[in-house]
Amino acid sequence: MLKDSIIIFKKELKSLFKDRRSIFFLIILPLVLMPGLFLTIGYTASSQEKKAAETVYRVGFINLPDEKFPEILSKRLLYEGFYKSFNASDFNEVTSSDRTVIVEFNKNDEKLTAKIYYNSVSNKSKYAMQVIVSALNAYEKLLLSDKLRSYSLTLDDLRLIDISSVDMAPKEAQGTDFLAVMLPYMILIYIFAGSMNIGLDTTAGEKERGTLSPILVNQVSRTSIATGKVFYVMTAGLINSVSTFIGLVIAFSILGSMPNSGLSMNISALTPLKLLCLLITILTVAGLASAVMVLLGSLAKSMKEGGAYVMPFYIGAVIMGVATMQMDSPKNLIVSLIPILNSVFNMKDIITSQISTLRFLLMILSNLAVMAIVIFLTARLYNSEKILESSE
CATH class of the missing domain: 3.40.190.10 (Periplasmic binding protein-like II)
Structure with missing residues (x-):
């Protein structure tokens, strides 16, 4: 079954990279858009203040x-x-x-x-x-x-307390607060945005184009078809998210080095180990989001209907990203079992060098478990006549 899933996955991925527009929106646009967006904001604010x-x-x-x-x-x-x-x-x-x-x-x-x-x-x-x-x-x-x-006094005579502050955070975590606020939010939004478009195209889009029925009558099991599509959407979402991440790091590096930017960002804190942990976290989120998008897209009869199904999930991701921007990671292990939310807090912990091995493993297991359940439901849908009825 896995071999057949990989065949479907390769077929979908090959068609993706044949489309120049998909490559542009998936890889090139985030690398250009993120630095351009934040540099424009920084330049505009700086020029307005100077003026x-x-x-x-x-x-x-x-x-x-x-x-x-x-x-x-x-x-x-x-x-x-x-x-x-x-x-x-x-x-x-x-x-x-x-x-x-x-x-x-x-x-x-x-x-x-x-x-x-x-x-x-x-x-x-x-x-x-x-x-x-x-x-x-x-x-x-x-x-x-x-x-x-x-009265023979000075202002210093009235200052009975000399106040100073010392940052006792680990040296590798200092200057990462802005990164911890923005990176998880932007990555989460782009994972869902990328998965939504590609997931709908490979499910509801194929129904509209009439290309799904020929695939279903092949000798390949429908479970393999469903799994292959999830792998395909997950890979595309991961590529899009990594491109967005790199674009943001480039933008923050330039902004942090600009004079009078008001932003102190320690980009060097993103060590290879942290980047690996971030990649694993992004992978689990992309997999879960892709599985959900493929399931909802498979239930829809058209792209328009599929858009209506997935929009609440996308809006929920936006709300979740905004709501957690200024929140510290809770120590309660129950939060580590809540899909998506656990990933946001783990990304914060990774960036600020507060990662907990237990919470990290619970996040991976929780996201993979929910993803497996969604893939199972999708496979059941593809093995029933409902998938054919919805494609008519």
């Missing part, structure tokens, strides 16, 4: 207590101050302009209050507001320092 920092703003002051604050602000923000009697039109200018901000000071009972008028719709106006808040914090420290000086 906002180089803009010359108009900052108006109401009841300015002294000239110290404008001096502090001038070191942080390019602006031209305007001093005059304010009226409603000046505040309207804040609404209509993306570079006008007004700061109103009031002094009550020895306490100075500052109110900033800005336009939240404008990114430049929001940037100016944030810089002004930073300048006000520095101005507050200056005023406090001046007041303390009259």
Whole structure:
């Protein structure tokens, strides 16, 4: 039976690699899309911030207590101050302009209050507001320092605790938090997306094209046909996922090395052993997703109907990926028995060097067990007349 399954698997795989479009979407596109996507995001954010920092703003002051604050602000923000009697039109200018901000000071009972008028719709106006808040914090420290000086005190005298932090995570795990958040999510989404398209094409698509019936009347057992199709979809999904993974690593490597990127990523933490464990995890997820897609596609009479069947599973994968992005891996072994979810947490553990051999093995056994059950159900479907009825 296995020999026949491999024959079906080779046949499907051969037809896949004959199609240039399939190769492009399966391998080349993820390698180009992932770096392009994240580099575009990083470049856009960096250029927008640079543009906002180089803009010359108009900052108006109401009841300015002294000239110290404008001096502090001038070191942080390019602006031209305007001093005059304010009226409603000046505040309207804040609404209509993306570079006008007004700061109103009031002094009550020895306490100075500052109110900033800005336009939240404008990114430049929001940037100016944030810089002004930073300048006000520095101005507050200056005023406090001046007041303390009259009592022969300094700000350091009020700091009774010196606070510092030391990262005690293993050296190989430091700088992997962003990778642990993004990689499992992106891999999970691409596994299901790739398996969904190819799985539907080789099942419901063959019914629409009328090519399934000739395969079923061959001497090859229908169980072998079902297993071969699962192997084929699993391989295609794995290729797509590995290409996505490589593309993400390339993107994160470039982003992490960019100046002022704000991202600290330790790509060197992905050792050969970790990559092997990730590959095994991805393989089990791809196998499970492929088995589910082949089963649902075999139940459908058309690609459209198959799309309706698999869409809830795809949406569930998206929700699961988003919900677990900021979650730490639970130590409860029961979670290791929940398909897909156990794989997400194991990928996090592998990347952050917290992998547990027991949880890793439970994940593999759980995913393989569920995959075997789904393949068994698919084989039963192919051995019944329902598969022929649904192809009519």
